[in-house]
Amino acid sequence: MFYLTLRKETPLIFKVSVPIASILLTILFGIFIFSVLGYDSGKALYHFFISPLSRIDRIADLFVKACPLMIVGTGLVLCFRANIWNIGAEGQLIMGAVFAGGLALSFPNTNSVWLLPAMAVLSFIGGGLWAFLPAILKVRLRTNEILVSLMLTYVASLFLDWLVRGPWRSPTSFGFPLTNYYPDAGLISKINFPGIGTIGQLHWGVFIAILVCLLCWFMMQKTVFGFQVKLVGDSHKAFRYSGFSESKTTMMLFIISGGLAGLAGMIEVSANIGQLQPNISFGYGFTAIIVAFLARLNPAAVILAGLLIALIEMGGDSAQIALAIPKVVTGVFKGILLFLLLAGETLTKYQINVKPRQRSVPND
Amino acid sequence: MIKCSFIEIELFKKKITKSMKPHSALLESRDISKSFGSFIANDKINFNILEGEIHGLLGENGAGKSTFVKMVYGLLEPTMGALFWNGNPIKIRGPQEARNFGIGMVFQHFSLFPTLTVIENIELALSDTQALPELRKTIIEKSQEFGISVDPDTYIRDLSVGEQQRVEILRCLLQNPKLLIMDEPTSVLTPQESEQLFVILNKLAATGCSVLFISHKLKEVKEITQRATILRRGRVVDTVTSSEVSTEQLAKMMVGSDPQHVKPKIGTKSNDILVQISGLCRPADTPFSTPLLDINLDVKAGEIVGIAGIAGNGQSELMEALTGEWRSRDSIKVLDVLGVDIRDYSPHKRRQMGIGFLPEERNGHSAVMGMTLTENTLLTNHNNPEVQKHSIIQNDNLEKLTSNIIHDYDVRTPLQNPLASSLSGGNLQKFVVGREIIKKPSVFFVAQPTWGVDIGATKFIRNALIDLANEGCGIIVISQDLEELFELADSISVLFRGKLSERKPVKELNSQKIGLLMGGEDGASLAKEHS
Numbered sequence: 091m092f093y094l095t096l097r098k099e100t101p102l103i104f105k106v107s108v109p110i111a112s113i114l115l116t117i118l119f120g121i122f123i124f125s126v127l128g129y130d131s132g133k134a135l136y137h138f139f140i141s142p143l144s145r146i147d148r149i150a151d152l153f154v155k156a157c158p159l160m161i162v163g164t165g166l167v168l169c170f171r172a173n174i175w176n177i178g179a180e181g182q183l184i185m186g187a188v189f190a191g192g193l194a195l196s197f198p199n200t201n202s203v204w205l206l207p208a209m210a211v212l213s214f215i216g217g218g219l220w221a222f223l224p225a226i227l228k229v230r231l232r233t234n235e236i237l238v239s240l241m242l243t244y245v246a247s248l249f250l251d252w253l254v255r256g257p258w259r260s261p262t263s264f265g266f267p268l269t270n271y272y273p274d275a276g277l278i279s280k281i282n283f284p285g286i287g288t289i290g291q292l293h294w295g296v297f298i299a300i301l302v303c304l305l306c307w308f309m310m311q312k313t314v315f316g317f318q319v320k321l322v323g324d325s326h327k328a329f330r331y332s333g334f335s336e337s338k339t340t341m342m343l344f345i346i347s348g349g350l351a352g353l354a355g356m357i358e359v360s361a362n363i364g365q366l367q368p369n370i371s372f373g374y375g376f377t378a379i380i381v382a383f384l385a386r387l388n389p390a391a392v393i394l395a396g397l398l399i400a401l402i403e404m405g406g407d408s409a410q411i412a413l414a415i416p417k418v419v420t421g422v423f424k425g426i427l428l429f430l431l432l433a434g435e436t437l438t439k440y441q442i443n444v445k446p447r448q449r450s451v452p453n454d
Numbered sequence: 455m456i457k458c459s460f461i462e463i464e465l466f467k468k469k470i471t472k473s474m475k476p477h478s479a480l481l482e483s484r485d486i487s488k489s490f491g492s493f494i495a496n497d498k499i500n501f502n503i504l505e506g507e508i509h510g511l512l513g514e515n516g517a518g519k520s521t522f523v524k525m526v527y528g529l530l531e532p533t534m535g536a537l538f539w540n541g542n543p544i545k546i547r548g549p550q551e552a553r554n555f556g557i558g559m560v561f562q563h564f565s566l567f568p569t570l571t572v573i574e575n576i577e578l579a580l581s582d583t584q585a586l587p588e589l590r591k592t593i594i595e596k597s598q599e600f601g602i603s604v605d606p607d608t609y610i611r612d613l614s615v616g617e618q619q620r621v622e623i624l625r626c627l628l629q630n631p632k633l634l635i636m637d638e639p640t641s642v643l644t645p646q647e648s649e650q651l652f653v654i655l656n657k658l659a660a661t662g663c664s665v666l667f668i669s670h671k672l673k674e675v676k677e678i679t680q681r682a683t684i685l686r687r688g689r690v691v692d693t694v695t696s697s698e699v700s701t702e703q704l705a706k707m708m709v710g711s712d713p714q715h716v717k718p719k720i721g722t723k724s725n726d727i728l729v730q731i732s733g734l735c736r737p738a739d740t741p742f743s744t745p746l747l748d749i750n751l752d753v754k755a756g757e758i759v760g761i762a763g764i765a766g767n768g769q770s771e772l773m774e775a776l777t778g779e780w781r782s783r784d785s786i787k788v789l790d791v792l793g794v795d796i797r798d799y800s801p802h803k804r805r806q807m808g809i810g811f812l813p814e815e816r817n818g819h820s821a822v823m824g825m826t827l828t829e830n831t832l833l834t835n836h837n838n839p840e841v842q843k844h845s846i847i848q849n850d851n852l853e854k855l856t857s858n859i860i861h862d863y864d865v866r867t868p869l870q871n872p873l874a875s876s877l878s879g880g881n882l883q884k885f886v887v888g889r890e891i892i893k894k895p896s897v898f899f900v901a902q903p904t905w906g907v908d909i910g911a912t913k914f915i916r917n918a919l920i921d922l923a924n925e926g927c928g929i930i931v932i933s934q935d936l937e938e939l940f941e942l943a944d945s946i947s948v949l950f951r952g953k954l955s956e957r958k959p960v961k962e963l964n965s966q967k968i969g970l971l972m973g974g975e976d977g978a979s980l981a982k983e984h985s
Contacts, residue, residue, distance in 0.1 A: 312846055312847050314832075314846075317836065320825070320829075324818075325818040331813060332801070333801035333834075
């Protein structure tokens, strides 16, 4: 039997060699599957890893793609640190977009500078409200937050569907399920670098996303609330001894992570789409779960994890387009990559022991 | 009925004594030692168990009984020494191997699946599978042989605790054990159930199976065992023939002789009553928790009140009521501290009033092992305006406070700001005690202040508590360590089955008297139990 024990100290050689080994293994594995399937493995790997980084505007697009993942991911980090399982960020993201969209669509002719901030606040409220439901049910009725938050995702998704097909459908959309375009004051503009102009699709939302991650990192490191989050995740008894209220903390965390997901939804629509439609998220709320764990539940590391996932996603798209590699093959490769990455990370932290270990038996 | 079973037991005892072969040690422990870090849980344990003998292992909580039997059952590896089985040295690497040798064990907390039937639970534990009808036959045979009445098809959830224990025993018996270890078997039983258990154990011994009976209850050990080995602080005090010693002698061996004071208390108690508790009741939350029955207590300034008693008699329940981790307006008549009704106050609010409290468990209750010492300081200081401003942690001040605690309370740390888990038990306990005392609380509730702590740290902590009382703090110390209570307390009362005995000044008490009260063996409660 193999089992893992925590290393007291990771030798430097491991810290360096293990990540290199997992990258090499990924490449070897990539060469293997792509050549077995009859693709040029060199080109495939190029499109996966190099192409998205080959031009400054592509790098900028990487940030754009990572933007919702960062915002949602950092909210989830807070929850997961506290051992609270909010799986419904996708639904909270949609509700945030709906709340913000409702406001934007109600003022089609405004050019007030306050529209965007108001939309941001409303999106936070919308997402927070959607997360409040599983939270209050968990605290009051001891329901399972995983189930409730997940199921509410489908409710939110269908609600948006109904809105854009029904009451909010644009009279000029030729029957397509689309709303009117937001007024310009409700759109997030691209960043205009002085002397350079815009770079790719890079917009101000990306700036907000990085700011949110850093703020959350600061909160976790430096505030009593951050300590509270870590404590409730570590030990309920010590948490109660410390005098904090468990149910209040649970509610707060749900609302913050839901609110952030809502904000991500608003930014996604205002920066990239400009109107509401049935599909406004490409599973960001779910992908962000991977991002949160890839970042080892550290809000600052969410920035890097979000970028990495964005890279894999865009590399996969790029390989599909350039070499006509089927989506399932890029999917398998993405899976392998994540697996090796996490395995490498685990092996630097833990060591494998091979001594036979007593199987636990009912009598123990 | 009880009388009848007493006679039965006497009969069995005689039978056994006759049939006992001399010098046929089934299991012998030679110099078995076990240490956890710097803490020595078992120090050169030497004794043997004869074939067909019921052997008692007696000691207070923390004396090292559990550590020892875990080594016999293969759950722990001895640091030193060896076990001999029928005269041959053996190494037991796990419970499965222990069972192969013929060692069975019934734990204090059962491991049965409530939603499965008796027969299904037994089947699950067997190493080789048997056809169910055959198994049913064996179960019925075994249960008739030993007078264990259990219906194989009842669900575990429908059984009483005593019946569940019988299922556990039955499960061991199917493996035809040569040695059955019972870890505090009566701690969850009613007196009547205990008597029934003793009948079963005697029948078992009569067939040649040895029993290692672990307990801290003197009366029982004297009643059921032929010989008993007494452990104190990880060492064997003596192995005695149970019929030749009195419970008083056993008590004295178990708790040790009357100790010396650590430091004289100089502060005189004033007449200011700081804590007033009356009519505190608490219903049991689970089958394993103890209800508190009408607790009345008051503490004056500068006074240390000791609460003795063996674990599981309501100590943790009482502590939770004092800290505010459990609170109720309806079940408590009066809970006033410093003249304020605190029945509704959260731990946080109580702390703000200048009440300090420290629960028994270090691991994950009074300290978080995976956090650093500064974070552990924050645990009970997060409202201190020095430590946080507008909820932003002031790291400099927090670190200063932490290093003050480390310095003033002589905490030896391996690094600058280590994880709590890297400290020895004694050092961590000095740290958490210091963390509470440095705040100069006006009232302090503490449970097991020196639990599993080495002697040096023990003296240090006790001196710190006495200093605190000398400055006028009112202290309640809940402890199972009588030596500790004699050193610290002005007066002591005993918690037994959720009831607090009449409080008496330390001068009128000795360890024998309290030892008896702790085992529920005072005249009054005996009379009550048998009525």
